[in-house]
Each structure stands twice: as structure tokens, then as C-alpha cells.
Amino acid sequence: MVTITPEIAADLPAREVLLDRAFGKAERRRKTSERLRDGRLPADGLAFAARNRKGRLIGTLRLWNITAGSAGPALLLGPLAVDCAYQKRGIGAKLMRHALEEARKLGHKAVLLVGDAPYYGRFGFTRASVEGLSLPGPVELERFLGLELEAGALKEAEGVISAAGRMIPAGEIETARQTA
Incomplete structure (x- = not known):
């Protein structure tokens, strides 16, 4: 049995280890x-x-909070990772469905990501929804995808994606780096 819960501060060390194993430190x-x-x-x-x-x-x-060019506020999804001993059991899909539903409930209008189109396509992510948008750095364009949580949220959107949202408080940045 797998449960999805809100992340807590005590999860940070295990989360960083999981991400390093999944994607390389x-x-x-x-x-x-x-x-x-x-x-x-x-x-x-x-x-x-x-x-x-x-x-x-x-x-x-x-x-994560971002600004999606002319579309305005949106979310950036990622990273998504599952411990290799638990892969191929639908846990990633369960996390995705849960996260997207919570984002809808909170009134968010669109989610963007960089990832595998065949995997994320089953959740409704498409390349077409972000064709007028770009990221502020190198990316394989076929992996840059979007999902409208509200119909029309990304329609005719153009411009560069930029970071938004709350900054880590200054006193916590060094702690976060040491743990990461």
C-alpha cells in the first residue's frame, strides 16, 4: 500500500537522496x-x-510557481521520482493524478514541465500547448510540455518562462544546500 501525503521538512534528506539516484547529483x-x-x-x-x-x-x-510568458501565472512540475525498488507499480501516476487534482482545487490554470512526452501525454500534457513559450536555457523542445487545468489558459501564450513564488528564507538557504 502506498499513500500520498504532503511533503514535510523531515522528508528533505531522503528526497534529495532519491533525486540524486534518479537523475544523478x-x-x-x-x-x-x-x-x-x-x-x-x-x-x-x-x-x-x-x-x-x-x-x-x-x-x-x-x-513550482512560474510565469508562463503572456499566459501569466502557472506551475512548473518536477521533478517526479520514484525509488527504483518501487517503479512500475503506478506510484508515479498516482503522484501525478494527486498533484494535478490539488493544483486544480487551488485554482491554478496551467502546468508546464520538461519530460518524456509518451509518459506525460497520458495525463493530457502536449507540446502544442506551449509552442509559443520558451525556457530560459537549453532544452529538447519535444520534451517541453504543457497542460491546461482551465480551458484556454495557454491559448496563444508566448514569451519566456520565468521563476516566481516564494524565495527560501536567507537563513535556510545554507541548510538546504548542505542537505542537498
């Missing part, structure tokens, strides 16, 4: 999406942990 920090997350906190109420029946963190997904 150095590699994940060089990604354009990571630049949009640097020094920021996830969107309020939109950081989730998948836990096994013993309560151990086995999956993670966060959504």
Missing part, C-alpha cells in the same frame, strides 16, 4: 528547470511524498 542541478527552482520554495500546498506502508519516502513530486 550533478546532472540534475544543471537542468534548465532546476534554474527556475533555485532558491525558491515549492508552490503552497503542492509538494508531495509517496510513502510505503512503513511511512518511508519512496516517491516525490513538487509543483
